[in-house]
Structures are given as structure tokens and as C-alpha cells.
Amino acid sequence: MSTQLPQEPETESEPETDAETGSQQARRMREKAERRERTRTEETPDLSDEETRVIKVFRYDPEVPEKQEPRFDEFHVPFEKGTTVLDALIYARDTYDSSLTFRHSCRQAVCGSDALFINGSQRLGCQTQLGDLDEPVRVEPLPHQDVVKDLVVDMDHFYEQMHAVDPFFDPDETPADPMVEQSQTRANREKIKTSTRCIWCGACMSSCNVAAGNNDYLGPAAINKAYRFAMDEREGSEKKRERLEIIERENGVWRCQTQFSCTNVCPKDIPLTEHIQALKREAVKENLKFW
Amino acid sequence: MSQSYNRGLVEDFGRWREFSAGMWAWVFHKFTGWVLVGYLFTHIAVLSTALSGPAAYTGTIRTLEGLLVVRVLEVGLLAVAVFHILNGCRLLLVDLGVGLERQDVSFYASLILTGAIVVASVPTFLAGVSL
Ligand code: HEM
Ligand code: SF4
Numbered sequence: 001m002s003t004q005l006p007q008e009p010e011t012e013s014e015p016e017t018d019a020e021t022g023s024q025q026a027r028r029m030r031e032k033a034e035r036r037e038r039t040r041t042e043e044t045p046d047l048s049d050e051e052t053r054v055i056k057v058f059r060y061d062p063e064v065p066e067k068q069e070p071r072f073d074e075f076h077v078p079f080e081k082g083t084t085v086l087d088a089l090i091y092a093r094d095t096y097d098s099s100l101t102f103r104h105s106c107r108q109a110v111c112g113s114d115a116l117f118i119n120g121s122q123r124l125g126c127q128t129q130l131g132d133l134d135e136p137v138r139v140e141p142l143p144h145q146d147v148v149k150d151l152v153v154d155m156d157h158f159y160e161q162m163h164a165v166d167p168f169f170d171p172d173e174t175p176a177d178p179m180v181e182q183s184q185t186r187a188n189r190e191k192i193k194t195s196t197r198c199i200w201c202g203a204c205m206s207s208c209n210v211a212a213g214n215n216d217y218l219g220p221a222a223i224n225k226a227y228r229f230a231m232d233e234r235e236g237s238e239k240k241r242e243r244l245e246i247i248e249r250e251n252g253v254w255r256c257q258t259q260f261s262c263t264n265v266c267p268k269d270i271p272l273t274e275h276i277q278a279l280k281r282e283a284v285k286e287n288l289k290f291w
Numbered sequence: 292m293s294q295s296y297n298r299g300l301v302e303d304f305g306r307w308r309e310f311s312a313g314m315w316a317w318v319f320h321k322f323t324g325w326v327l328v329g330y331l332f333t334h335i336a337v338l339s340t341a342l343s344g345p346a347a348y349t350g351t352i353r354t355l356e357g358l359l360v361v362r363v364l365e366v367g368l369l370a371v372a373v374f375h376i377l378n379g380c381r382l383l384l385v386d387l388g389v390g391l392e393r394q395d396v397s398f399y400a401s402l403i404l405t406g407a408i409v410v411a412s413v414p415t416f417l418a419g420v421s422l
């Protein structure tokens with residue numbers, strides 16, 4: 001999991017009005033100023049007495065003439081046990097180039113905003129230890145999605161696919177008394193447990209060869225979302241039938257070729273292929289129900 | 292959004308070296324499946340020479356088996372068929388949802404078993420048939 005270097009600011013500095021409130025904030029601002037000073041005076045900080053690592057980061061920006069041609073920039077970042085790729089990126093941005101752009105928020109594998117292509121595999125920057133990777137560590141935006149800027153990709157298509165499976169409950173009947181809990185059995189909870197853990201990071205979709213070649217394929221995350229509701233015993237029978245119809249259309253579960261790449265990259269260890277296969281069987285059963 | 296960068300096909304091909312077990316299994320399975328279909332046609336063509344009489348058929352088989360290339364190709368055919376069958380069984384298990392967490396192990400097992408069977412068959416094939 002992510003280990004945070006305490007002196008790092010969470011976001012790019014927004015001019016805080018009362019920097020004195022809270023010593024934490026004051027200290028941060030002071031460090032930021034020092035860093036700015038250092039960058040100005042000697043261009044690069046002196047890391048000679050520290051253990052460092054080299055990261056190569058993909059750069060591209062259609063709005064800046066010098067960055068219209070994609071390239072890789074090398075950054076030397078300090079390393080200690082626990083430094084994550086996200087920590088390294090934050091250091092590079094704050095120290096060397098404030099225009100280095102990437103998404104991040106929670107820094108603990110919860111928000112799903114920093115799925116990146118790191119050394120040839122889709123991973124969360126905050127969940128990936130720098131020490132586990134071969135140098136230089138290549139950091140690229142997720143493959144098969146359009147790059148908006150640097151490490152930021154366009155996620156719209158991924159979100160559209162997620163919504164395409166109607167990711168919401170539609171039970172046949174709800175208890176008359178709104179205070180009554182709509183509980184589920186333990187066994188049923190176990191069955192859908194892992195499927196509820198998705199953080200919408202898009203790593204799975206990016207790793208999938210089938211999704212790469214066919215933009216209409218629902219993709220692992222959306223199918224997993226369908227599984228989460230279809231397998232929930234509280235789901236209404238009419239809605240379940242509708243949902244199975246969606247996932248067994250031309251670009252649904254049958255596109256899956258069981259290459260297991262999604263399952264391999266999912267940072268939440270969701271057995272995606274298993275869920276897709278289960279829905280394939282469910283769809284077949286539904287169609288064989290002629291009695 | 293102003294403009295975005297599409298990395299295109301070139302990079303996709305570059306990612307082949309990042310393939311994992313399940314992806315190689317898929318590539319090999321498609322490949323071996325289509326090789327088998329191709330073989331089916333040649334197989335029918337060769338067998339059809341029997342329609343012109345026993346002598347023609349025996350002649351064809353003799354000539355073919357006399358060629359070293361053919362015998363080497365036969366080893367290849369066995370490799371392709373054995374892998375396709377073993378990995379086919381693996382895929383059937385995957386379809387049934389059995390042992391999905393160990394699918395990579397079963398792929399490597401298919402490869403090793405195929406290798407062993409093929410190596411064991413080499414002397415037989417290369418010696419040829421004595422007709
Ligand atoms: C015991 C023998 C065999 C077994 C167990 C077997 C099993 C399988 C399985 C499970 C698949 C994969 C379906 C999927 O995508 O999930 C497959 C695909 C395929 N098989 Fe076989 N097979 C056998 C023999 C053959 C033979 C003799 C041929 C050729 C005549 C053949 C040609 C193919 C082809 C071309 C495909 C790929 C189809 C596609 O593009 O999806 N197979 N096989
Ligand atoms: S299924 Fe896993 S890899 Fe895919 S979006 Fe959800 S958390 Fe990310």
C-alpha cells in the first residue's frame with residue numbers, strides 16, 4: 001500500500017489565504033518556498049547523498065508546441081523503503097516540472113484515479129512500490145485510451161460502458177415499511193463480495209486485447225458490475241432478465257476470450273474472468289429454460 | 292477536449308512481449324486450431340488418392356514418407372495437435388469455471404507435456420515407415 005513521505009503536499013499549491021492556520025500548512029508552504037528557491041538557484045536538487053531511482057515518464061500536450069511530439073522525460077527521485085511510483089511522480093512534479101500532469105487523490109488504492117502503465121503492466125501508481133521495479137521505471141498513460149495530456153487519459157468511454165449495464169438495483173418488491181432492512185444471506189454476500197470491490201480504475205479494460213480491438217465490447221469492469229447485480233439475490237427477476245440480455249448481446253460476455261489479462265492486472269484482485277465465465281453460463285442457462 | 296493522442300497499432304504490436312500466460316495460451320490455441328484445419332484439407336487430398344486405386348495411394352504415401360521434410364512436418368503436426376487437445380481441455384475447465392486461479396499452471400503443464408510427447412515421438416517419425 002502507499003507510504004507517504006510526510007513532507008509532500010497533497011495537491012498543487014493553491015494560494016491558501018491563511019497559511020498560518022495550522023503549523024502543518026505553514027510548514028508545507030515553507031518547504032514549498034524552499035524547494036522553489038532551490039530549483040531556481042541550482043536547477044536540480046542535490047541528491048548525491050541519497051539513494052535515488054530513475055523514472056521515465058511519458059510526456060505529451062497538444063496545447064504546447066514543444067510537447068506535441070510525445071516523448072519520455074527522465075527524473076531522478078529520492079528512494080527509500082516504501083516509496084511508491086505515485087510518490088516518485090509527485091516528487092518529480094513538485095521538484096522539477098510543475099506541468100507534469102497525472103491524476104491522483106486517495107493515495108491508498110481506493111479512488112481508482114491513478115491507474116498507469118508502469119513497466120509494461122497496468123497498475124495503480126499508489127499501490128506499486130518503486131523498489132519492486134526494474135530501473136529505469138517507465139511510466140506511461142493507460143494503453144488503448146486516448147491521451148489527453150501526459151499521463152491523463154480520456155475515461156469517458158470506460159464510464160459509458162460501466163453505465164451500459166444499468167448498475168443499480170431494481171427489486172421486484174420493496175418492503176412496505178421503509179425501515180425494514182433488505183438483507184441478503186451470508187452465502188450470497190460471499191458470492192458477490194469480490195465483485196463489489198471495483199474502484200473504476202480502468203486497468204482491466206486497458207489490459208484487454210479484445211477491448212483494444214473492439215471499442216463496443218463492454219469490457220471486464222462493466223461485466224463485473226453486471227455480475228455484482230445479477231448474482232445478488234435481492235435483484236428483481238425482471239431486471240435480472242434484462243441485464244442478462246444486455247450482457248449476452250454481440251459485444252457482451254461472448255467477446256471474452258479468457259486471456260486472463262484483466263484478472264492479472266486488477267489492483268483489487270477481483271477474479272474478473274471467473275465472473276465473466278459465470279455470466280456466460282448464466283446466459284446459456286437462461287436461454288435453455290424452455291420449460 | 293481539444294485534441295488527444297491516439298497511440299495506434301504500432302504500440303499494440305510492441306506490447307506482445309508483455310503477454311502473460313493466458314494470452315499466449317490464446318494465441319497458440321488459435322494458431323494450432325487453424326493449422327489443424329489446414330492439415331485437414333491436405334489430409335483429405337492425400338487420402339483421396341486412394342480413389343485412383345491402391346497402387347496410386349501406396350505410391351503417394353511412399354513418396355511423401357520418403358521425404359525428410361514431410362517427416363519433420365509430421366513432428367510439427369503432432370506438436371500442434373497435442374497442444375491443441377491439452378489446452379482445449381484446459382479451456383473446457385475454464386468454461387466450466389474450474390480452477391481459474393491456476394489457469395497459468397495448467398497452460399505451462401500443457402506446454403511441458405506437449406514438449407515431452409513430441410520429443411518422445413521424434414525417433415519414430417524420423418525413422419519413417421518401412422513399407
Ligand atoms: C480433442 C481434440 C480437440 C479439442 C479438445 C479441441 C478443443 C477446442 C477448444 C476448447 C477450443 C476453444 C474455443 C474457445 O475459443 O473457447 C477450440 C478452438 C479451435 N479448434 Fe479445437 N479442439 C480439438 C480438435 C480440433 C481439430 C481436429 C481442429 C481442426 C480441424 C480444431 C480446430 C479449432 C479451431 C480452428 C479453433 C479456433 C476457433 C476460433 O477461432 O475461436 N480443433 N478447440
Ligand atoms: S475491475 Fe479491477 S481493474 Fe477493472 S476497473 Fe475495477 S478495480 Fe479497476
Ligand code: FES
Nearest residue numbers: 106107111112126
Ligand atoms: S491515488 Fe487513489 S487509487 Fe491511487
